[in-house]
Structures are given as structure tokens and as C-alpha cells.
Amino acid sequence: MTLALATEQGVVTTDPISESPLAIRGMTVSYGEKPAVFSTDMTVAEGAMTAIIGPNGAGKSTLLKAALGVIKPLAGQATVYGASLKAHRNRIAYVPQRASVDWDFPTRVLDVVMMGLYRELGLLRRVRARHTEKALACLDRVGMADFADRQIGQLSGGQQQRVFLARALAQNADLYLLDEPFAGVDAATEKAIISVLKSLKDEGKTVVAVHHDLATVAEYFDNVFLINTRKVAEGSVATTFTSENLSATYGGRLAMAQIDQLDLAAG
Ligand code: ADP
Ligand code: MG
Numbered sequence: 001m002t003l004a005l006a007t008e009q010g011v012v013t014t015d016p017i018s019e020s021p022l023a024i025r026g027m028t029v030s031y032g033e034k035p036a037v038f039s040t041d042m043t044v045a046e047g048a049m050t051a052i053i054g055p056n057g058a059g060k061s062t063l064l065k066a067a068l069g070v071i072k073p074l075a076g077q078a079t080v081y082g083a084s085l086k087a088h089r090n091r092i093a094y095v096p097q098r099a100s101v102d103w104d105f106p107t108r109v110l111d112v113v114m115m116g117l118y119r120e121l122g123l124l125r126r127v128r129a130r131h132t133e134k135a136l137a138c139l140d141r142v143g144m145a146d147f148a149d150r151q152i153g154q155l156s157g158g159q160q161q162r163v164f165l166a167r168a169l170a171q172n173a174d175l176y177l178l179d180e181p182f183a184g185v186d187a188a189t190e191k192a193i194i195s196v197l198k199s200l201k202d203e204g205k206t207v208v209a210v211h212h213d214l215a216t217v218a219e220y221f222d223n224v225f226l227i228n229t230r231k232v233a234e235g236s237v238a239t240t241f242t243s244e245n246l247s248a249t250y251g252g253r254l255a256m257a258q259i260d261q262l263d264l265a266a267g
Pocket of ligand 2: 062
């Protein structure tokens, strides 16, 4: 449902919730007594790249998981393209934080990517040549086509991360949620991943990534969402990635010397 709002100037704007690829309202999540995410709203802009930024334990992963319905919030809700998560689940691809994925049994890289095609494969899971070709094309896009027959567990962390991105690409989603895609990866992987994410954006897709490296925020992202259990601020890098907002997010954990080296918005 799109709610059109007429402004005084007669300009028609649309309701941000129904237009947004991901809108979170009043989200509170708790694992114990203390909430990990408290009463948080987020409105993701379509066709942009948004960084979720905050210190360790700030609730970044929890916010994404609650938005995806992986964990049940105490309060609040998320809508995807204006509808329930259930209605649009196939439009979302999620790449979890790498450490959270364990490969207990040997799995071929190509088969990991093939998992992204499960909807196309249908109940019978009949793999045809076109599926294999598609999975290979996704691997090629992240520079991993030569590794298709290797075991995922034998790859470096950065190589694994690229394979997980290839699996997300195979889903052909509209909204990509990535939890720390650059954490602990080599420079070549970081380059490969950012170039794929930027090409997704060029295709009009929406990218949201938890990001830990403040030095690359301005170069990589359009928008930022700053969180420390509660939302601190959200908006464009130009207006919102300010030293004031970073101090409010990190408190004393970020030295002024570090802030001085960042490509920050004036504000
Ligand atoms: P971030 O991703 O920003 O580092 P998390 O969302 O992982 O933060 O964690 C937020 C808070 O919730 C932290 O205090 C963390 O210890 C706690 N937490 C996260 N996952 C669990 C869990 N499965 N059980 C209990 N506490 C958790
Ligand atoms: Mg996390």
C-alpha cells in the first residue's frame, strides 16, 4: 500500500515506510534482562548503500537478525517493501557474519552457491545445466570461478566470504543485507566485494552492510545508520557521518585522534 501525502506546496511525497526496502519500527530485542537493541527505528533508502555502524556489542547483528525474523523481538516490527517480511522474503539476500557459519561436513563451493538457487530449483531439487551455469556466473562475479570444485572449509576467510556473496547473488534479490562483509578479509577480497556491491547499486538494488572500518565509510557508502543499543542517527554520509554523531555512538571508545583522520562530514 502506498500512502500519498500532499504537502502545502502541492508536491506529492510518498510514505517512507511503504516505499522502503526495509523499515524497522520500535524494535526492542533482549537476550536477557538488558536489551541488545532498544526501541529502534530504521528506514533504508532504496537504491543506496547504507552502513550500519557502532561499537562491538552495539546490537548491529541483532538488529539485522530481528528484522529478518531470525530472532523474535520483544517489541517492534519490520516491513519489507511496505509489506510483511513473509510476503517479500524472496527479495532479500542475507550474508551473516562469517564467524557464525560452521562447516561441519565437506561441502563443495559450487554447492554452497547452488543453495542460493533453492527457490528456482523447487521441491525436486533437480539441478539442470542452466542452474550450474548460473552458479558459476555468480562465482565468476566475485572472482572465485576457479574454486568451484574445492571444499568450502579449505578456503581462506576472505575466499569464503566471496563465496557467500556469490550465494547471495544467485538469489537475485533486491535487498542485500551483509553483516561485516569486510571483517578479517584480505585486500583483494575487500576490493572484489565492494566492486560487486557497487555494481548491485548500479542495477538499482539496495545494499545494507554492518561495517566496522570507519576509514572507508565515506568512500564505500551513501548513508549511515549509527547505533549503540539505541539508534543515534541515520542519514546521508554528507550530513550524518559527523564527529558529534561518532562521539555519541562510540563514547570514549573512539579517540579524537582517530576521528581527526576520518573523511567526515562538516557538522
Ligand atoms: P554487534 O553486532 O553490534 O557487535 P550483537 O548484536 O552481536 O552486537 O550483540 C548485542 C548484544 O547482545 C551484546 O551485548 C551481545 O553480547 C548480546 N548477544 C548477542 N547475541 C547473543 C545471544 N545469542 N545470547 C545472549 N546475548 C547475546
Ligand atoms: Mg555483529
